[in-house]
Amino acid sequence: MSKVTRGKVLVAMSGGVDSAVAALLLCEQGFEVVGITMCLGIKEESGGRAIRCCDSDALTAAQRVCDKLVIPHHIFDYTQEFTDMVVIPFAQAYARGRTPNPCVECNRLLKFDSLLKKALALEYDFLATGHYAGVEERNERLFIKKARDRRKDQSYFLYAIAPSALRSIIFPLAELTKEEVRARARAAGLPVAERGESQDICFVQNGYADFITARLGNAPAGDILDTSGKKLGEHRGIIHYTLGQRSGLGISSAQPLYVIKIDPEHNTLVVGEKRQTLAQKLVATRLNLFGDELPDMLKAKIRYGSAEEDCTARLVEERLVVHFAHPQSAITPGQSIVIYDGELVVGGGIIAEVLDGHG
Amino acid sequence: MERGYLDHAATTPVAPAVLEAMLPYFGQIYGNPGSAHSWGGEARRAVEEARGSIAAFLGAAINEIVFTSGGTESNNTVIKGIAESNKARGNHIITSAIEHHAILNPCHTLERKGFEVTYIPVNNDWLVSPKDVEAAITAKTILISIMHANNEIGVIEPLAKIGAIARQHGIPFHTDAVQTFGHIPVNVADIEVDLLSASAHKLYGPKGVGLLYIHQGIKISPLLEGGEQEAKRRSSTLNVSGIIGFAKATELAADTMKTEPERISALRDKLIDGLLGKIKDTHLNGTRSSRLPNNINISFGGVEGEALLLSLDAQGIACSTGSACTSAKLETSHVLKALAIPHHLGNSSLRFSLGKATNDKDIERVLAVLPGVVDRLRTISPFYQPAERED
Numbered sequence: 176m177s178k179v180t181r182g183k184v185l186v187a188m189s190g191g192v193d194s195a196v197a198a199l200l201l202c203e204q205g206f207e208v209v210g211i212t213m214c215l216g217i218k219e220e221s222g223g224r225a226i227r228c229c230d231s232d233a234l235t236a237a238q239r240v241c242d243k244l245v246i247p248h249h250i251f252d253y254t255q256e257f258t259d260m261v262v263i264p265f266a267q268a269y270a271r272g273r274t275p276n277p278c279v280e281c282n283r284l285l286k287f288d289s290l291l292k293k294a295l296a297l298e299y300d301f302l303a304t305g306h307y308a309g310v311e312e313r314n315e316r317l318f319i320k321k322a323r324d325r326r327k328d329q330s331y332f333l334y335a336i337a338p339s340a341l342r343s344i345i346f347p348l349a350e351l352t353k354e355e356v357r358a359r360a361r362a363a364g365l366p367v368a369e370r371g372e373s374q375d376i377c378f379v380q381n382g383y384a385d386f387i388t389a390r391l392g393n394a395p396a397g398d399i400l401d402t403s404g405k406k407l408g409e410h411r412g413i414i415h416y417t418l419g420q421r422s423g424l425g426i427s428s429a430q431p432l433y434v435i436k437i438d439p440e441h442n443t444l445v446v447g448e449k450r451q452t453l454a455q456k457l458v459a460t461r462l463n464l465f466g467d468e469l470p471d472m473l474k475a476k477i478r479y480g481s482a483e484e485d486c487t488a489r490l491v492e493e494r495l496v497v498h499f500a501h502p503q504s505a506i507t508p509g510q511s512i513v514i515y516d517g518e519l520v521v522g523g524g525i526i527a528e529v530l531d532g533h534g
Numbered sequence: 535m536e537r538g539y540l541d542h543a544a545t546t547p548v549a550p551a552v553l554e555a556m557l558p559y560f561g562q563i564y565g566n567p568g569s570a571h572s573w574g575g576e577a578r579r580a581v582e583e584a585r586g587s588i589a590a591f592l593g594a595a596i597n598e599i600v601f602t603s604g605g606t607e608s609n610n611t612v613i614k615g616i617a618e619s620n621k622a623r624g625n626h627i628i629t630s631a632i633e634h635h636a637i638l639n640p641c642h643t644l645e646r647k648g649f650e651v652t653y654i655p656v657n658n659d660w661l662v663s664p665k666d667v668e669a670a671i672t673a674k675t676i677l678i679s680i681m682h683a684n685n686e687i688g689v690i691e692p693l694a695k696i697g698a699i700a701r702q703h704g705i706p707f708h709t710d711a712v713q714t715f716g717h718i719p720v721n722v723a724d725i726e727v728d729l730l731s732a733s734a735h736k737l738y739g740p741k742g743v744g745l746l747y748i749h750q751g752i753k754i755s756p757l758l759e760g761g762e763q764e765a766k767r768r769s770s771t772l773n774v775s776g777i778i779g780f781a782k783a784t785e786l787a788a789d790t791m792k793t794e795p796e797r798i799s800a801l802r803d804k805l806i807d808g809l810l811g812k813i814k815d816t817h818l819n820g821t822r823s824s825r826l827p828n829n830i831n832i833s834f835g836g837v838e839g840e841a842l843l844l845s846l847d848a849q850g851i852a853c854s855t856g857s858a859c860t861s862a863k864l865e866t867s868h869v870l871k872a873l874a875i876p877h878h879l880g881n882s883s884l885r886f887s888l889g890k891a892t893n894d895k896d897i898e899r900v901l902a903v904l905p906g907v908v909d910r911l912r913t914i915s916p917f918y919q920p921a922e923r924e925d
Contacts, residue, residue, distance in 0.1 A: 209844065209848070211844075247844070247847060247848075249840050249841075249843065249844045250840060251838060251840055251841060252838055252840065252881050255917065256916065289914075289916065292914040293841060293911065293914060295914075296841075296907070296910035296911050296913070296914050297841060297844060297845050297848075297907065297910075297911070298845070
């Protein structure tokens with residue numbers, strides 16, 4: 176107990192293989208490690224199927240890993256924070272016709288703010304997670320960096336972490352591929368080596384629309400209009416639709432129609448041609464920037480799954496105006512835009528407005 | 535690092551004298567007490583001697599003691615066994631809202647089978663009112679089960695009064711005495727119980743052995759059926775070494791009970807006064823006057839108990855949270871919830887339970903560590919607002 180260590184680390188453990196290997200690596204590197212699982216209070220929804228991110232299976236799995244590593248494991252109660260800061264804002268934004276990304280907010284507000292502060296208050300030196308991402312210093316500034324495993328890279332979800340927090344955060348998986356992580360887990364005999372992946376939003380099981388309906392009641396049906404304002408049909412409630420969506424509109428038309436606008440104020444959907452879903456400029460707010468200035472040539476992602484696109488960006492007061500080199504399809508308010516300079520995350524924000532759309 | 539174990543309500547270390555008494559019963563005196571030969575006789579005589587000494591300690595007759603695997607089995611036997619053997623008479627059971635799950639869960643099972651269970655609420659000090667118990671009695675009541683002392687809050691329930699009421703109405707009365715047996719006087723004649731559960735590992739005995747006291751004449755169906763040991767009340771080959779250890783632990787307890795409560799309650803009061811005095815917005819859960827000498831349960835407004843437990847553990851101090859998320863259940867403790875404590879206070883409690891090895895230094899260390907941690911955690915909490923109430 177009295178041996179000198181590289182510092183005390185609290186590792187957030189979900190019960191999955193990634194955070195288990197993160198804890199393993201930190202132990203091997205000589206840190207004093209304690210595992211914690213955030214209880215988000217997500218229980219079974221109406222379907223009765225246990226949910227992945229905070230069920231007792233996951234808690235038991237995290238406990239077993241800690242037992243194997245001979246480190247303490249604790250469960251912190253984040254039920255109230257999670258509901259207030261993530262779930263409710265998610266549902267409300269959706270109902271306002273936006274498509275928010277709750278994982279970004281959970282990282283911004285819970286894991287890398289609330290939990291980090293708690294770790295520091297408990298006199299830990301660092302907080303670590305099993306995210307595929309890294310932290311790198313450039314010009315005496317710390318930046319989030321893409322993971323070596325580009326297919327698993329989660330830097331997109333982490334852009335909103337406060338810059339001052341980065342010096343207290345460790346991402347042990349920065350240089351490992353998923354295959355290497357599984358291999359490390361197997362080699363160490365960690366009982367989670369073959370546990371499944373969780374990719375979707377952890378608290379939504381049966382689709383966003385069902386989730387929001389369960390929270391806020393049925394969304395009212397309304398009109399589907401063309402760009403001239405002519406009624407083409409009826410929609411089932413705007414929460415059931417996303418920008419750029421083609422199928423499921425129930426309208427017959429000579430050429431394919433796409434959702435080009437969701438108007439919560441009038442409870443309408445506007446549909447148009449494919450080219451009308453394209454736009455080249457957007458404005459983002461709720462910014463988080465790691466550096467002092469923005470390089471001239473950047474790349475940006477407008478959703479987690481999309482490719483990086485060339486762009487320029489400039490700050491106008493507290494807003495970021497991004498101009499893409501090529502038109503982008505279905506830029507979606509509420510989603511995050513994350514800006515990269517090479518492998519570093521320069522920063523990002525929430526898409527507030529789409530400019531210069533053809534629609 | 536110095537370590538201080540302040541979680542004796544969870545379990546206790548086996549006393550050296552207990553271990554020593556048990557050792558011959560593994561490899562030397564290994565006979566089955568049910569066997570007719572001299573190997574069996576040796577084991578049987580040892581078990582019966584143990585039974586006799588435990589019976590005397592409880593003020594019971596020797597044939598009123600049934601050995602079990604522990605408190606959970608004893609409690610299950612009472613709830614399910616009394617229900618089964620009395621179902622022709624009635625289907626109503628009275629218990630309290632703050633019983634151990636080894637009582638509550640069997641009750642829930644019975645409810646699903648058509649029994650009715652009244653869960654008596656508690657007053658502001660987690661005490662059950664004998665009047666409430668009496669008022670709940672119906673013509674169909676077949677059992678009253680009220681714990682002797684609560685495992686989380688440490689309050690001692692008014693058993694003598696409840697026992698008198700039960701006897702008046704001719705209803706079998708059970709108490710879960712797992713937290714009191716060997717710690718404070720427990721005499722079945724004084725508290726007028728018909729059934730009593732106890733467990734060895736709470737009094738420096740081994741895990742996996744307990745007892746059920748069954749007053750003569752009480753009809754109770756067995757949970758385990760088989761070789762008809764324990765006069766058919768509990769089949770299974772007897773846990774000889776465990777029973778010997780249990781008896782030795784009881785013998786030691788009879789002695790330490792003369793002085794230990796006074797010593798330990800002084801430490802308890804020092805810790806309570808220290809925490810309430812040094813940290814604002816802390817609340818002692820349960821009354822101090824009717825409380826186990828070794829139990830402290832305090833809520834720290836706005837601070838998660840688990841975080842405090844973690845920081846104390848890092849300092850080599852063991853305690854437990856009265857609540858919340860464990861891998862088994864993701865809920866605030868039903869005992870704390872019994873008083874409609876707000877979620878954040880329910881999850882903010884710590885239980886310290888002192889024991890024979892606890893000394894002044896352990897108390898000092900808790901008092902040195904906790905105020906700073908609580909203060910830092912409150913500073914970062916998005917929810918913490920100092921309470922207006924005065925304590």
